[in-house]
Amino acid sequence: MSKGKIVSIHSFRGGTGKSNTTANLAAQVALTGKRVGVVDTDIQSPGIHVLFGLDETKMGKTLNDFLHDKATIREVGFPVGENTGDAEGRAQLTGKNLWLFPSSIRGREISQILKEGIDFNRLNEGLQSTISEFDLDYLFIDTHPGLNEETLLSIATSDILIIILRPDNQDLQGTSVTIDIARSLDVPHLLLMVNKALPKYDFAVIKAGIEAQFNAPVAGVLPLSFDLADNASNDLFSLKYPEHDWSKALRGVAEAILAAQ
Amino acid sequence: MPGVFDRLNKEIENKQKDGGITPLDLVELSPALRRIMKIMLRELQMTYPRLREVMDELPEAERLTPASLDEALVALTEQFWLIRIGEREKAIYKVNLKRKAGSSLANGIWSSLDQKLKK
Numbered sequence: 246m247s248k249g250k251i252v253s254i255h256s257f258r259g260g261t262g263k264s265n266t267t268a269n270l271a272a273q274v275a276l277t278g279k280r281v282g283v284v285d286t287d288i289q290s291p292g293i294h295v296l297f298g299l300d301e302t303k304m305g306k307t308l309n310d311f312l313h314d315k316a317t318i319r320e321v322g323f324p325v326g327e328n329t330g331d332a333e334g335r336a337q338l339t340g341k342n343l344w345l346f347p348s349s350i351r352g353r354e355i356s357q358i359l360k361e362g363i364d365f366n367r368l369n370e371g372l373q374s375t376i377s378e379f380d381l382d383y384l385f386i387d388t389h390p391g392l393n394e395e396t397l398l399s400i401a402t403s404d405i406l407i408i409i410l411r412p413d414n415q416d417l418q419g420t421s422v423t424i425d426i427a428r429s430l431d432v433p434h435l436l437l438m439v440n441k442a443l444p445k446y447d448f449a450v451i452k453a454g455i456e457a458q459f460n461a462p463v464a465g466v467l468p469l470s471f472d473l474a475d476n477a478s479n480d481l482f483s484l485k486y487p488e489h490d491w492s493k494a495l496r497g498v499a500e501a502i503l504a505a506q
Numbered sequence: 507m508p509g510v511f512d513r514l515n516k517e518i519e520n521k522q523k524d525g526g527i528t529p530l531d532l533v534e535l536s537p538a539l540r541r542i543m544k545i546m547l548r549e550l551q552m553t554y555p556r557l558r559e560v561m562d563e564l565p566e567a568e569r570l571t572p573a574s575l576d577e578a579l580v581a582l583t584e585q586f587w588l589i590r591i592g593e594r595e596k597a598i599y600k601v602n603l604k605r606k607a608g609s610s611l612a613n614g615i616w617s618s619l620d621q622k623l624k625k
Contacts, residue, residue, distance in 0.1 A: 356619050360611075365529070365603035373550055394606050397529030402547045429533045431540065 249280075249376035252385045252502055253403040257419025259390040261409045262440045265473070266495065267387040268296035269483040270407075272335075273499035275326075275343040276484075279382040282322070282375045284308065284346040286368075286399055287389040288358050291348035295478045298330045299323065301350055309349040309357070311371050312364060318374045321346050334485030344379055346371075365398060372402065383502070391419075392426065400427055405434040405505050407464070407498070411441045412451055417458070424459055434505040435461050438498050441469040444490075464501035467494045525586030526604030538570055538578050543601070546588060551600040554579075 254267040267283060275281040285293045285308065294304065305323065310316035322344040329335040349355060376384050386403070388396045400406055406427050410416040420437070427435050437459060442451055448466040456463050470491045476482045483492035532540060545560055546552065552560070557579075561570050570578065579599065582588040591598045 353620065360608050362608035363606040365526075365606055366601070369547060369601070369603055370550055373548060394529045397532070398547075398603070401529055401532050401544060426533060431537070431544065 249381040250404040252405045253399045256409040264293040271385045275341040280342040282381045282384045285348040288348045294347040307349040309354045332480040334481040401430045406432045436464040439466040465494045465498040526602045527587040546601040554597040
């Protein structure tokens, strides 16, 4: 059996900070010496590449190329540790074993996927091959918000599913749906992460309330932060500001991932 | 003249076109069938003896008896959710996911968008 663990990061609604969280979690796990991959399966609205300093001019082969048989998965893997640039946070990843498998940000390639659909055999082969080809310990999958077929596939193949929610009634109801599906798919480890919690509330109370409501562990409650918004995805926040409350709470989630057997 | 490999490949391609499981179908499967499909999704393809070994490595409560495994494999291959190449001990099973359908929007809309994106 494959030794690498698949960690899917999901949220029922958009705007929860999913890509930011995924990138930072992957970076934190890579800093511990693990071999880590990050796949952007949000093919319709990719974004996580920005956090790793990639733009259209620097982006080489993408997941779209792999899906259309124009590239191997090895060609798609972008070695973040060799291309950290001069951003203060990302620079700490120099020499680390972290690869990004980006989705294309070219309009024509996104529209081609929407028009032609997706060969799921090929997508799944790509996801599983990243683990074997790059000898990964962890593969993080950044999913599209809400429930679609790509998301269900990544949930079904996950060892660990992290559902991000805000303390908001719309998120709470949506999370309940996702949890039901994750349980139907027998995901071995289900963790919740609360993001954008108002600092005026007691986070221990929020954690206890959500754990009781969903009967699932909350790996972290992360504060709503103007500092994070001000970072504007220019850098990996938890690496640049390790002593910030958001970063400390995020590291708690990374520890929960590493502890899941 | 096509060789054995080409013919087998063609056969697999035809079977893949015929069906396949959707991620949503996985939710509806019985626990035993889902367990097999989840293993296959991670491994992509496995020989029958290896599948038996993997089953034996599972915790006792999740393990399928050889007879139940065989029965489940028949059910999954009949639906083309797994594709079997070869017979009995020499069989290789390969997972078969259904393609996600493309948009049902009229073609004219896509070609018009293509033209605009070329600019």
